[in-house]
Amino acid sequence: MAKAKAPRRTLDSYTVKPINKTVKPGDCVLMRPSDPSKPSYVAKIERIESDGRGPNVRVRVRWYYRPEESIGGRRQFHGSKEVFLSDHYDTQSADTIEGKCMVHSFKNYTKLDAVGNDDFFCRFEYNSSTGAFNPDRVAVYCKCEMPYNPDDLMVQCEGCSDWFHPACIEMSAEEAKRLDHFFCENCSSEGQKKLQNSHNTRQSDAKLAVVL
Numbered sequence: 001m002a003k004a005k006a007p008r009r010t011l012d013s014y015t016v017k018p019i020n021k022t023v024k025p026g027d028c029v030l031m032r033p034s035d036p037s038k039p040s041y042v043a044k045i046e047r048i049e050s051d052g053r054g055p056n057v058r059v060r061v062r063w064y065y066r067p068e069e070s071i072g073g074r075r076q077f078h079g080s081k082e083v084f085l086s087d088h089y090d091t092q093s094a095d096t097i098e099g100k101c102m103v104h105s106f107k108n109y110t111k112l113d114a115v116g117n118d119d120f121f122c123r124f125e126y127n128s129s130t131g132a133f134n135p136d137r138v139a140v141y142c143k144c145e146m147p148y149n150p151d152d153l154m155v156q157c158e159g160c161s162d163w164f165h166p167a168c169i170e171m172s173a174e175e176a177k178r179l180d181h182f183f184c185e186n187c188s189s190e191g192q193k194k195l196q197n198s199h200n201t202r203q204s205d206a207k208l209a210v211v212l
Contacts, residue, residue: 008049008050008051009049009050009051010047010048010049011048011049011050011057012024012025012048013048014048014057014059014094016094016095016097018095019097019098019099021097021099021100023045023048023059023094023097023100024045024048025045025046025047025048026044026045027044027045027100028042028043028044028045028064028100028101028102028103028120029042029043029044029045029059029061029097029098029099029100029101030042030097030098030099030100030101030118031043031061031092031096031097031098032096032097032098039066040098040099041063041064042063042064042066042083042101042103042120043061043062043063043064043090043092044061044062044064044085044103045059045060045061046059046060046061046062046089047059047060048060048094056093057093057094057095058091058092058093058094059091059092059093059094059097060089060090060091061089061090061091061092062085062086062087062088062089063086063088063089063090064083064084064085064086064103064120064122065083065084065086065088065126065128066082066083066084067082067084070084070126070131071131072131076146076149077146077147077148077149078149079121079149079150079151080151081109081115081119081120081121082120082121082122082123083103083120083121083122084122084124084125084126084133085103085122085124085125085126086125086126086127086128087125087126087127087128087129088128099118100118101118101119101120102118102119102120103120103121103122104119104120104121104122105121105122105123106121106122106123106150108121109121109150110150121150123138141154141162141163141164142154142162142163142164142165142168143164143168143169144165144168148163152165153165153166153173153176153177154166155169155171155176155179155182156182157182157183157184157187158181158182158183158187159183159184159186159187159188160184160186160187162184164182164184169184169185
């Protein structure tokens with residue numbers, strides 16, 4: 001007579017012995033890829049389960065995709081630590097967890113004093129079947145009208161509040177770092193300066209573009 005299948009138990013937390021780290025639902029983790037030449041997968045733990053018979057613990061995860069794993073691939077404005085929260089769920093052995101990580105909001109990531117190896121950021125949700133993103137429109141800056149990449153140095157115009165890449169305004173990165181004040185080409189005329197002085201608290205409306 002076949003033995004009854006042991007019921008699965010939902011765990012509040014689990015200590016991954018190889019790394020001596022305790023994980024719980026809601027944590028973001030790095031998971032071992034099947035191809036050792038690839039970087040670790042990034043995932044969010046949704047649920048932790050045990051089969052009730054022994055140490056066989058599995059985690060239900062929601063995957064984060066790196067830009068190069070998406071249908072459209074990596075683009076110029078994608079940051080090196082950027083990931084997309086996907087609709088792809090999976091169940092994996094808890095032993096494939098290599099470590100814990102932190103996936104920040106885009107805003108909080110840009111405020112970090114230092115970015116560690118385990119820091120990532122997410123500003124888009126990604127549909128793994130269609131390749132669609134949410135949101136599908138984001139603010140763009142500079143003459144090149146590209147979304148902000150936190151890896152790139154940019155300077156802000158004191159007139160219109162837009163941000164510019166040094167290369168797009170014929171300036172080296174070293175020159176940009178030495179700037180105390182900056183007015184873009186459109187704001188540098190006397191008329192624009194007077195306008196800026198009379199509306200010195202005005203913030204520019206963010207330009208939006210479909211970029212995904």
